[in-house]
Amino acid sequence: MEPFWETEYLNIDRSTFGEPSKEVVDILPFLKKDAKILDVGCGDGRHSVYLAEMGFEVDTFDISENAIKKINQLKQKYNLNINVVRCDVFGFDFKHRYDLVIIHGVLQFVEREKQSEMIHLLQKWTAKGGYHIIALFTDAEPVPKDLKDVMVGVFKEGEIKDYYSNWDIKMFEIKKFKDEHENGVKHCHAMNKIVAMKIEE
Numbered sequence: 352m353e354p355f356w357e358t359e360y361l362n363i364d365r366s367t368f369g370e371p372s373k374e375v376v377d378i379l380p381f382l383k384k385d386a387k388i389l390d391v392g393c394g395d396g397r398h399s400v401y402l403a404e405m406g407f408e409v410d411t412f413d414i415s416e417n418a419i420k421k422i423n424q425l426k427q428k429y430n431l432n433i434n435v436v437r438c439d440v441f442g443f444d445f446k447h448r449y450d451l452v453i454i455h456g457v458l459q460f461v462e463r464e465k466q467s468e469m470i471h472l473l474q475k476w477t478a479k480g481g482y483h484i485i486a487l488f489t490d491a492e493p494v495p496k497d498l499k500d501v502m503v504g505v506f507k508e509g510e511i512k513d514y515y516s517n518w519d520i521k522m523f524e525i526k527k528f529k530d531e532h533e534n535g536v537k538h539c540h541a542m543n544k545i546v547a548m549k550i551e552e
């Protein structure tokens with residue numbers, strides 16, 4: 352079954368996942384004006400579009416054709432400084448290191464055996480003093496039935512912290528919330544969020 356967001360991405364007038372998340376808004380004062388930003392699995396761009404509107408140049412990618420089409424339409428409509436490509440992290444052409452990498456609501460859709468390589472690759476391409484902002488779903492709640500085919504990589508509670516043991520963890524949060532997808536499927540999500548700064552090579 353196609354994930355619900357694919358049809359949502361066809362609507363240019365509405366952000367599928369709403370407003371930018373608080374931790375992305377909160378990090379802005381800590382970024383230099385010319386900070387290099389990467390939005391991994393950008394969806395229809397609630398973070399990329401917001402950051403571009405705030406004056407940053409943003410690199411971004413997603414595997415969804417509909418997402419890329421929509422970002423390109425938004426780019427044109429609002430004249431935004433966003434470089435967008437359709438690929439996954441292993442196909443992305445890294446040209447420099449980033450000051451901020453956002454991986455919001457993506458890692459649970461990546462197969463378990465690829466997650467470690469993906470996170471380490473993104474860490475490698477992060478500048479010293481740069482940040483990672485991650486939100487992911489854990490196995491503390493069952494996978495919603497409409498996402499069973501795609502949500503193949505749910506994390507264990509707190510597991511993401513192990514990847515950042517030699518980073519400065521600025522924030523770690525465990526939360527649960529009720530959700531209803533646009534297709535009417537009601538469920539509960541268990542989420543872990545982490546904000547961490549790279550302190551050594």
Ligand SMILES: C[S@@+](CC[C@H](N)C(=O)[O-])C[C@H]1O[C@@H](n2cnc3c(N)ncnc32)[C@H](O)[C@@H]1O
Nearest residue numbers: 368392393394413414415439440455456457460
């Ligand atoms: C729940 S949406 C979140 C979108 C966005 N990050 C946000 O917070 O609004 C998940 C997105 O991850 C993308 N995605 C899933 N697996 C991916 C992968 N391996 N590489 C890049 N994008 C991926 C999907 O296409 C989808 O657009």
